[in-house]
Each structure stands twice: as C-alpha cells, then as structure tokens.
Amino acid sequence: MSRQVASRQTTPVEVDDGSAPILHVDMDAFFASVELLDHPELVHLPVAVAHEGPRSVVSAANYPARKYGVRSALPLGVARARCPGLVVLPPRRQLYRRFNAIVMGIFTDVTPAVEPLSIDEAFLDVSGARRLFGSPGRIAQSLRERIVAETGLTCSVGVAATKFVAKVASTQAKPDGLLIVPAGRTLEFLHPLPVSALWGVGQATASALAKLGLETIGDVADVPERVLARAVGPAASRQLLALSHGVDPRRVALVSEPREEKSLSQETTFEQDVSDAVQVERHLRLLARAVARRARAAGVTAATISVKLRRSDFHTLSRARTLSAPTDVGETVANMAVQLYRESGLSGIPLRLVGVRMEHVRAASAQASMEVLWDDEEKWREADRALDALDGRFGAATVKPASALRTPRTSSFAGPRTAGEGTAAG
Template structure:
C-alpha cells in the first residue's frame, strides 16, 4: 500500500480558459471582454469561454446561438489548433524541467509529483509560484495550481483556485478542506447519482463521509459506494503515471446546414480522416480501429467502428474505413448534422506488420511528404484536391450508396 504523503507534493496545474487565452495573446484590446472560441456559424458550439463570458452563463459545449442570446455583443474568436498545440508543448516542458513525474491529462492540464523537487525548488507553495511565473514568462498565459496529498485533493484545489490562483492543502487539513464542499465535487457524482444522494440528505462531502456504507451501497451500488466513500475520507492511492497514453484521436465537425447529399458527407469524412491521420503520425502511433460518429438532424447520435487487419497511420485508409462504416448505417431519408472520425486502439508506430504488398504505400509516402511541407510552410499550404472542389449545388434528398467514390484525393 502506498504510504500517505506528509506534504502537499501532488500538484494539479490547469491553464485558465486555455483556448480563449491563447487567442487573446495577440489581441490585447479584447482582454477583459466576454469572448468565446467557436467557428462563426449558427451551428457552432462554444469551445472555450473567457471568465467574463462565463459570468454571463456561457459555458463550453453551449450552442453559439444560445451564447449570443445571452450576450449580443459576444466576441467570437475562430479556433487555431496549431497555436494551442505549440503553447501546450511549451508548458509541458516547463513542468518537466521541474520534475520528470508529469502526467498530462489533456492539452491544458497535468498532474505533477514534486516530492523529489523540493531540494532544488523549495516547498510546494514555492514550486507552484515558480510554475506560474515560468508559464507566464514563456507564453503570456496564466494557470491555476492546486496541491495536496492526493490527486483528487490537488484537482479540487486547482478548481477552487481559479482563475490565476494557488491553493495548497496540507495533508493534515484534507478533511477540513473537503467536507464543507458540495458533494458534486466528488469524481463520479453526476446528475443521477447526485439526485440519489440528495434524497438521502447528502449535500456535502462531509454528509457522504458520515453516511453508513451500507446505506450508500444501497443507493449507488457496490463499486460506486466504495469509490465515493474513499474520496470523501480523503483516500486516493493513484500516483502520477508518466507513461499515460492517448486512448484515441478524433476530429468532428458540424455542418452549416443539415446535409442529405452523400458526396458532401464523404468529403467531410475525407477532411476529418486526413486530420486524424496527421495527428496519429505526429503522436508516433498507429490505429488498429477506425470509428465514425454521425448525428442526424433529429439529434440522435450513432457510432460505428471497424477493426483493421493491420494498424495504420494513413489518412486515406482511415477515410476508406470511415466511408464503409458510414454506408453500413441505415441513413435512408435522413439528414446529417455532425460527422466525426476516430482512431482508437492505438499502438506504437513500430507495431505495423510487414506486408508483401501494401496497397497504401503510395498514400503513406504522399501523406508523409505533405507532413514535411506543412511543417515548413504551414498547415494549409498543401491539401487533397478533393477538398478544394465546390460543394454540390443540388444535394440529394436521400442517402443512396454510390457506385463510385466522388471524394478521391
């Protein structure tokens, strides 16, 4: 069993309103105003919102149209993924310069175990201040840092410190910190579980900690009861995992209008597949499974996946599998609102088999050449020819499986 920490050497660092903050770096005149990152379209959703926008009730994943109703003067900032990736790399390297024990959770947050960094950099509070200073100096961005004796406490503390703050909870004060908080801060307490707990009179973490385990088990089940009971008592044995691997790589897009023309759907699948293929290659992995996500105009969402005989990082192959999965759907008479492509079951780039004849060898060479050109001249300096053709002027009313593929790069 892992020995409890005697100091708050588990840190959680979270960049503040990351995407929005990156977009505002070269727009200082917009700082302090309500703004969101989103595509300028009535069908778009909010990717990120500044704190000024959040105070008006605007949140990530909210339809942009709803956000604009809440704030008619809302500033809409188009997203630039390459800027976020570059900023994230800089920040993660800052973390690793302080400790090798870094576990990225996403592009804008990570856990750090700084137990071995004290001799060089001081106390957890001093290390938190150093991190924030280095991040600000290197990127112009702010971050919030939470510290505790466990991952859970560190994560909760960073959320309570937002924006642009630090909150370090010494292990001896863990329960004093946790118990007054709403029970919703516990990982695993969502809408349904929260309602079950409220019926039992459980509103705070302390309420749950005091609840007999048998009562909790009857309300939320065996596995969830043990998990929530441990968190409420401040128990969390998880350590920083420096070998954490991305489980899947995906991209999705919402159409400007509901689409019924299969050619338009295939063209978007091609665009997304090439993006996913590029990200797979950049991550140094291959995908054993390709999946798609389709949202119909009635908001019903379906997913399908296909497992490959050999793992791939070729966008063209990802596209062909995605198209096959799409045509296997019963889409007769339906319109598409959103499409997504996903690469999963990721393995190391050296896991590919050695086929005597590889039908995608030329595509692989072509896409690697595109990667090289894009790295030198920019993301959109070269692309597939099929992505440049105009969209159909007279979309088909219904889906029919085509006899030929009209989206060949």
C-alpha cells in the same frame, strides 16, 4: 487551511507540511487569455473565442463573460443572447500550441514527472524536486510567477497528496489562485463540497444521489456501499466512496510514458443539417484522413476505429470496430469510418455533427514485429507519405485523394484487416 472569497479558496505558501507532492496546474481561460494578450483593451469586457457561423459553439470565454453564463461548448447564438455585448474573437490554434509548449517547458524544468491532461492543464509530481526548489507550495508559487513572467498568462494550482484532490483544489482556487491541501486535512477540504465535485458525477448521478439525500462529498462518505450501489451501481459506488475519502492511488505518468486508452479524434459540426449520404461520407473520409495524418505525425497507430454521428435532435450514436492489426493509413481508416456509417442505420437521416476516432493507440514501432513479407496497405502507405510531404511543404489539405472528394461505387468495405465488431453504443 484557507481563506475563502465567495466560492474561491486560496492559501498562503506557508500552509504546507510537505505531505502534498502532487500539483494540478490549470491555465485560466486559456484560449481567451492568449487572445487578450493581443487585445489588452478588451480585458475587462466579456470575450468569447469562437468561429462565426449559425452552428458555431464557444471554444472559451473569459471570466467577465462567464458572469453572464457564457461557457465553452455553448452555442454562439445562445451566448450572444445571454450577453448582448459579447466580443467574439476567432480561434488561433497554432498560437495556443505555441504557448502550451512554453508552459510545458517550464514544468519539465522542475520535474520530469509531468502528465499533460489537455492543452491547458497538467499534473506534476514534485517529490524529487524538493531538495532543489523547496516545498511543493513554494514550487507551485514559483511556477505561477514564472508562467506570468514568460507568457503573460495566469494559472491556478492545486497542491495535494493525490491527483483527484489536487484537481479539485485547482478548481476551487480559480482564477489565478493557489490552494494547498495537506494530506492530514484532505477530508476537511473535501467533505463540505457538493457531490458534483467528485469525478464521474454528472447530472444523472447527482440526481440519483440527491434521491438518497446526498448533497455533499461528506454525505457520500457516510453512506454504506451497499446503499450507494443500489443507486449508482457497484463499480461507481466503489469509486465514489474511495474518492469521498480522498483515496486515489493513481500516480503521475511521465511525459515519455504512454497513457492507457489514448485516442485521436476529429469531428465537424455542419453549418446546416446534412442528410445526403454522399456528403456525409465525403466528410467522414476527410476527417479520417486528418486523424490518420495526426497519428503518423505522432508516430502512433491504432487498431480500433469509431465514428460519432449526431442527429439534428442532438441524439448521438457511436459505432466502433477493431481491425486485425493497428494502422495509420488514411484509406483504411476512411473505409472503416464509411462502413460504420453505412451500417448505422442513419443513412439519409439529417446529421448536425460527424466525427472519427482512432482508439487504443500505441507507438508505431511496436507494430514492427507483426509485419509480414507483403503489405496490402503499401500502395496507400506510399500515397500517404507523398501527401504528408506535400502537406509539410505547402500546408495541410493542399492535395486530397479522389476518394475524399467522392464516394466510391462499392457498397461496402471488405478489407483484409477487419477482425470483427468491437463496441457499439446507442
């Protein structure tokens, strides 16, 4: 099925029997690779993409940097300690979005069944494209060649009968590889891999499995469900057993289909820990308005608002509440975010990161039938429309409402849209 060099596996296009119509395409070191298009002299040097600052973290690292243990989400200071010769380039988000649009356009030229997972990866179902473009393996190779030709970037592609196996295959093929796993050879491919390759297995679950002597996916597949359930719980045991046998019934969602549990979020890491509640609330309001602006731009609303609060010791607390009706109004989101912070018990406690999330989003048009003759948000909705127009003309954050620059005198928000407590996690 494959030839293996170190931990990387690839297959020739000919290894394909048509039983594997699902592709997982993952761009290689996407942010770093885009930056290196403008800096070809740095291609063979260790490069990371990150903002400069004492609290900065690595957004992306190229493969030479990864040999030193430099990875995304690693504090920049730690990255430089591991790799003294690290070249750091500032991120350019708009540029990444431009390349993402090109790549996604290449995908949709082949099939409408494209499910983006993030800015640099997507699932494709090419079942309906075989008559025009050939076998899944040949389609995958054609996509790789076209992406290189049109962007100068490389990608790795996993081809399999299910989404889970396709994603694992693309990981095994990195960088710049193609790995095809025919349906009949799924278990042969999966079972030698470590348990960490299973979705949902982090350090805690891996440790629990190790106590049972389970080190590979094949080990998990051979364990009775009742034994596995005692270690990881009944729900997780059922999922792990299904995946260990290559079972994954999820289909690829079309671009036009909304994905369940979709959310929008924005967060910021402070240069220095912030304990002053006024400053924390100001940042929460700015983040809330930024998230609401993204929701309006995407034509969606959300009924659940949550905040993420990370202390200086890295302990993270989340609080969420569900409104009585979905919203995309910045003031409503901001007031709820501030209320959740005030109720968290962390007022005055040094924080290193805060974030705001709008959860369970849906198309704004779905709210039309719920509208009444009056709208208590209308004045804020008009203000948002005016701010959106200014942002579109002069750039985001050109004008901010006064409430985003100072904390209101009122001690709590008693808005009519609050329905009750949703979830709270410590």
